[in-house]
Amino acid sequence: MKTTLTINGERREIEAEARVTLLDALRHELGLTGTKKGCDHGQCGACTVIVDGRRINSCLTLLCAQDGADVVTIEGLGEPGRLSALQAAFLSQDGFQCGYCTPGQICSATAMLGELEQGWPSWVSESLEGKAPVTRQEISERMSGNLCRCAAYPNIVDAIASVVDARLAEAAE
Structure with missing residues (x-):
């Protein structure tokens, strides 16, 4: 086929x-x-x-x-020398240990940021309308379908949050 x-x-x-x-x-x-x-x-x-x-x-x-x-x-x-913002953030925030789950984590986080931009609620969103504030709890809930057997979760959330913070700062300028 x-x-x-x-x-x-x-x-x-x-x-x-x-x-x-x-x-x-x-x-x-x-x-x-x-x-x-x-x-x-x-x-x-x-x-x-x-x-x-x-x-x-x-x-x-x-x-x-x-x-x-x-x-x-x-x-x-992205590729070496031209990383996406999330790839660079995973490196700078030590968002991986063995690295096996990292490609799936980064793809998931990339699409998750798009969901946030479109105002999609999650289970922990305070409201079903409007954009949810991007809290650590919100990021963790939205990334819950991606497991990390090395338990690098705090650093994964830090990496995603740093990209969100950078985008917010850029938008404020």
Whole structure:
């Protein structure tokens, strides 16, 4: 079955069986190994990628179900010497230890910042309308689908908060 996607800004056609997951296609068909296979059950978030602006667990979606989609992986967010703000913040705030979950964490955080900008509430948001204040609790709740077995959570939240703070300061100028 042929599936056409835009992956990290490049149109790609992939020929694969109907049962192939997006995660396996990214890793094995395209060689984009930044996206990790963790639990293969959608419980850890290591395989998180951004599809049409929303974060998803790529281990839970079939490749063919994403025909025509725009997919962004960790490789599409930045590269050595040209890191995204979140990638740089994870480095400066020690938001990783072993690094295995880091690509999924950064993809999830990237899409989460978009959700915040659009005013999407979370379980801990005080109101269902308007933009939620970006507190540590808000960040933690929104990132709860991404596990870190090394327990770098405080530093992950610090990294995300530093990007939010920098954007707020930039907007105030």
